[in-house]
Amino acid sequence: MTESYSISDLAGEFGVTARAIRFYEEKGLISPSRNGQDRVYGRRDYVRLNLILRGKRLGFSLADIEEMMALYNRDGEHTEQARVTLDKSEARLEALKQQRRDIDETVDELEKICAEIKSHLKGKGVVNA
Numbered sequence: 001m002t003e004s005y006s007i008s009d010l011a012g013e014f015g016v017t018a019r020a021i022r023f024y025e026e027k028g029l030i031s032p033s034r035n036g037q038d039r040v041y042g043r044r045d046y047v048r049l050n051l052i053l054r055g056k057r058l059g060f061s062l063a064d065i066e067e068m069m070a071l072y073n074r075d076g077e078h079t080e081q082a083r084v085t086l087d088k089s090e091a092r093l094e095a096l097k098q099q100r101r102d103i104d105e106t107v108d109e110l111e112k113i114c115a116e117i118k119s120h121l122k123g124k125g126v127v128n129a
Helices: 007-014 018-026 043-057 062-073 079-123
Strands: 033-035 038-042
Touching: 007 018, 007 038, 007 043, 018 043, 038 043, 043 062, 062 079
Parallel strands: none
Antiparallel strands: 033 038
């Protein structure tokens, strides 16, 4: 990992647009230095962008990600950050498990409906049902 990155370096590295990176900058989640008109992102920005994108992949809201990242600097042992992250992670995990249960129920119901319709169509002599 190098010590400085351009916006295009980060965009390529993480597979996001420069516009997305500027959005996270506008939200105060990353804060590059400037070299004239160019943004220069450091190691801290690289790590924070990685955390932001990981949080988004896991389904956390930007507000949740911002809260968890803000807690990082509050205490040297990061216990408050760890507690909040754990609480949010457990809540997200439970929501995903519920979604999986809901999807399984919907799949089961659709399979039954399809089987009933196929049976009905076969009874009517429809081929390929």
